Amino acid sequence: PPTVFSGIQPTGIPHIGNYLGAIKNWVHMQNTHQRVLFCIVDLHSVTLPQNPNALRQSIFDTAACLLACGIDPDKAILFQQSDVPQHSELCWAFTCLTTLPRIQSLPQWKEKSEKYAKDINVGLMTYPILQAADILLYKGTEVPVGEDQIPHVELAQDLARIFNYRFGEFFPKASAVIPKSARIKSLRTPTSKMSKSEIDVKSRIDLTDSPEVIRGKIKKAVTDFTPEIFYDPDNRPGISNLMDIHAAFTGLSSDEITEQNKLKNTVGYKSEVADIVTQYLTPIREKVLRLREQPEYVQQILDRGAERAGDIAQENWMQIRKLMGFK
Ligand code: AQP
Numbered sequence: 001p002p003t004v005f006s007g008i009q010p011t012g013i014p015h016i017g018n019y020l021g022a023i024k025n026w027v028h029m030q031n032t033h034q035r036v037l038f039c040i041v042d043l044h045s046v047t048l049p050q051n052p053n054a055l056r057q058s059i060f061d062t063a064a065c066l067l068a069c070g071i072d073p074d075k076a077i078l079f080q081q082s083d084v085p086q087h088s089e090l091c092w093a094f095t096c097l098t099t100l101p102r103i104q105s106l107p108q109w110k111e112k113s114e115k116y117a118k119d120i121n122v123g124l125m126t127y128p129i130l131q132a133a134d135i136l137l138y139k140g141t142e143v144p145v146g147e148d149q150i151p152h153v154e155l156a157q158d159l160a161r162i163f164n165y166r167f168g169e170f171f172p173k174a175s176a177v178i179p180k181s182a183r184i185k186s187l188r189t190p191t192s193k194m195s196k197s198e199i200d201v202k203s204r205i206d207l208t209d210s211p212e213v214i215r216g217k218i219k220k221a222v223t224d225f226t227p228e229i230f231y232d233p234d235n236r237p238g239i240s241n242l243m244d245i246h247a248a249f250t251g252l253s254s255d256e257i258t259e260q261n262k263l264k265n266t267v268g269y270k271s272e273v274a275d276i277v278t279q280y281l282t283p284i285r286e287k288v289l290r291l292r293e294q295p296e297y298v299q300q301i302l303d304r305g306a307e308r309a310g311d312i313a314q315e316n317w318m319q320i321r322k323l324m325g326f327k
Helices: 016-032 052-069 086-095 100-104 107-119 122-137 147-167 211-219 237-250 254-260 266-292 295-324
Strands: 003-008 035-040 077-080 142-144 175-177
Touching: 003 016, 003 122, 016 035, 016 052, 016 142, 016 237, 035 052, 035 295, 052 077, 052 266, 052 295, 077 295, 086 122, 086 147, 086 295, 100 107, 100 122, 100 147, 107 122, 107 147, 122 147, 122 295, 142 147, 147 175, 211 266, 237 254, 237 266, 266 295
Parallel strands: 003 035, 003 142, 035 077, 142 175
Antiparallel strands: none
């Protein structure tokens, strides 16, 4: 059956980039598909050092944010990756089917290996193989992710092809489902993407930020010295990023936004964007605050998710082992 699979790293509190790039689509797809799995990919998060207590907290916060955004545990299987050991087992099988040049050609590897040089760990190189295992363990066919993930979904397609050729037809083709909205950029460096692990918290808007915090961060967002509001992502990345955020939350086009705000200057426009973001995030934030009072309830949902995901994983892994000759 068509199967939706996607994941998010528990590396902090999800931000509006995660929401607009992925989570919003997840909420939509749980209503249009029968088999839907969303995974908190804790194994991926340790490719960079994580403090154990902070990681535990981030797993909870990520689950709470997903529920607050509208993920419905009756429609989607919401679970934690390391609760289902077959992710790591299938990853190993796939690691042995992946050539070194194939993995080294991935754009994120090129970026990261330059950034971390000799300090880089092997997990940062091989985690796209784990991602392929995450998706294919459930025979995922649709993968709603941000556009930066396209090369990784292509690796999953390659691995499915290689496996099927060597061992017999088993895995379907997984396709990335990319939202129309542009990638959301950092409020401080609007040429790079908004990111949970960026040290400067003013670079992103977390889903749990209070109205005052949101207003402050947008006020301080880096823009240029041109007061007029118009869309030009190449020459005016800062203001264009705010317009992308505005467009994504309202469904308006950049032309409509330009027209509606032609009498405003940057200060006035920032205030307008802060209002829109605050209005959208307030119910989500309130729901997260309520869920923080009910940690057992959130844990129960993750436990039930792990059981349901584990049943599918176990069945598929048994068949994979037979095809590969382990059984
Ligand atoms: N800025 C973004 N704009 C649009 N989509 C984004 N995504 C991430 N940042 C943006 C999408 O969110 C989903 C979950 O991402 P992730 O947490 O698994 O990893 P990531 O892409 O590495 O996100 P972060 O926020 O930058 O986390 P850290 O800092 O921990 O690496 C993915 O579908 C991603 O495309």
